[in-house]
Amino acid sequence: xxxxxxxxFDPTEExxxxxxxxxxxxxxxxxxxAHEAExxxxxxxxxxxxxxELGLLQASIPGRYGGFGERSAITGALAVEELAFGxxxxxxxxxTPSLFATPILLAxxxxxKEEYLPKVIENEWSxxxxxxxxxxxxxxxTDLRTTVKLQNNExxxxxxxxxxxxxxxxxxxxxxxxxxGRTQAFIIQKDSAGLTISAEREKLMSLNALPLYRVTxxxxxxxxxxxxxxxxxxxxxxxxxxxxxxxxxxAVGVANAAFEYSKNYAKEREAFxxxxxxxxxxxxxxxxxRTEIEASxxxxxxxxxxxxxxxxxxxxxxxLASTGAADMAMMVTDRAVQILGGHxxxxxxxxxxxxxxxxxxxxxxxxxxx
Numbered sequence: 001x002x003x004x005x006x007x008x009f010d011p012t013e014e015x016x017x018x019x020x021x022x023x024x025x026x027x028x029x030x031x032x033x034a035h036e037a038e039x040x041x042x043x044x045x046x047x048x049x050x051x052x053e054l055g056l057l058q059a060s061i062p063g064r065y066g067g068f069g070e071r072s073a074i075t076g077a078l079a080v081e082e083l084a085f086g087x088x089x090x091x092x093x094x095x096t097p098s099l100f101a102t103p104i105l106l107a108x109x110x111x112x113k114e115e116y117l118p119k120v121i122e123n124e125w126s127x128x129x130x131x132x133x134x135x136x137x138x139x140x141x142t143d144l145r146t147t148v149k150l151q152n153n154e155x156x157x158x159x160x161x162x163x164x165x166x167x168x169x170x171x172x173x174x175x176x177x178x179x180x181g182r183t184q185a186f187i188i189q190k191d192s193a194g195l196t197i198s199a200e201r202e203k204l205m206s207l208n209a210l211p212l213y214r215v216t217x218x219x220x221x222x223x224x225x226x227x228x229x230x231x232x233x234x235x236x237x238x239x240x241x242x243x244x245x246x247x248x249x250x251a252v253g254v255a256n257a258a259f260e261y262s263k264n265y266a267k268e269r270e271a272f273x274x275x276x277x278x279x280x281x282x283x284x285x286x287x288x289x290r291t292e293i294e295a296s297x298x299x300x301x302x303x304x305x306x307x308x309x310x311x312x313x314x315x316x317x318x319x320l321a322s323t324g325a326a327d328m329a330m331m332v333t334d335r336a337v338q339i340l341g342g343h344x345x346x347x348x349x350x351x352x353x354x355x356x357x358x359x360x361x362x363x364x365x366x367x368x369x370x
Contacts, residue, residue: 009301018054018075019079025050026083034086037209041201043090043209049125056095057095057098057121058121060105065117073242073308074305076245076370077300080253084251084253085254088253089206091250091253092210095246096165103369107239108229112229116187129164130175131215132161132365134162139363142240143183146178148222155179155226157177157188157219157220158219159216161214162214164197165212174188175217177217182233185239192220193221195216196218197213197215198215201213206356241319242369243366245370248325251329251358254329255296255358259286259293261354282339289335295328296325334358336355337355
């Protein structure tokens with residue numbers, strides 16, 4: 001007797017069309033521009049705009065808010081993996097407005113959805129962003145150091161945020177803070193008193209093309225209506241899980257890029273009269289890299305599927321997917337550098353950049369969401 005179908009590993013026709021479009025953009029545009037963008041610290045606006053026009057976020061927003069689809073974590077994960085295969089910094093830049101819009105879609109009040117979602121998606125790419133990450137050794141998204149208190153029907157925020165993409169030019173920022181032990185988000189306008197954006201960009205080991213800034217909140221007053229979800233607030237768990245799934249998908253994309261590049265290199269590079277791919281040590285490395293990528297991909301898909309289905313353990317699965325993918329990406333990208341030998345260490349080959357990206361995934365939660 002045939003049992004019930006759990007889920008299919010075959011994308012729908014619409015998903016396949018989206019995957020194909022993302023893959024083409026990733027290879028022909030993001031990958032081509034990645035090296036120069038990393039070296040010059042500049043992502044061309046035209047490049048980001050072209051990615052925005054593919055409509056990943058727009059296809060996640062219902063028509064009544066200006067979009068043309070419905071949000072699906074699994075579709076988002078498929079798209080993010082393809083984009084990150086091209087370049088991580090470019091991927092995060094294209095998706096920055098999602099950091100603002102998707103939490104509003106998931107947890108915002110009806111008034112907030114009607115006010116903000118059309119502004120984000122009905123126009124060209126605009127730097128709407130969010131601020132979650134903090135400068136703490138034991139950073140925990142569910143136990144933030146940034147605080148918020150209710151005073152005279154206004155919320156007052158104090159704290160410091162790290163790695164906020166496009167904060168300098170952002171029109172609005174969704175800031176996460178600790179309200180009586182709960183992580184809650186607040187919509188803050190750029191000109192708010194007490195809100196300070198660092199003059200200089202963050203200097204990191206990777207993502208040099210992505211403009212990241214430090215954001216300081218010194219008694220920033222926010223109207224009560226700007227609390228995400230309204231007076232009663234929102235459940236942060238679905239938002240965090242959606243961030244973790246996006247991070248895991250991006251890690252799979254970067255790792256797969258490193259694997260494919262090093263595999264092709266090993267097939268061409270000769271040592272002592274044979275292709276190095278025929279050397280057992282190299283072959284075993286490649287086999288383990290591929291195995292770990294596939295395992296992380298499936299775990300990411302499962303977490304995304306459970307989010308879409310509203311499963312109770314979706315949040316746990318998202319955590320496992322993100323932590324596992326972070327370790328996997330570091331291992332795969334490191335081995336890609338090893339397979340290229342001395343060539344892996346020079347900037348003419350992209351594997352050194354992918355390894356620097358891979359090192360950061362453990363702290364990238366909050367830079368993407370699906």
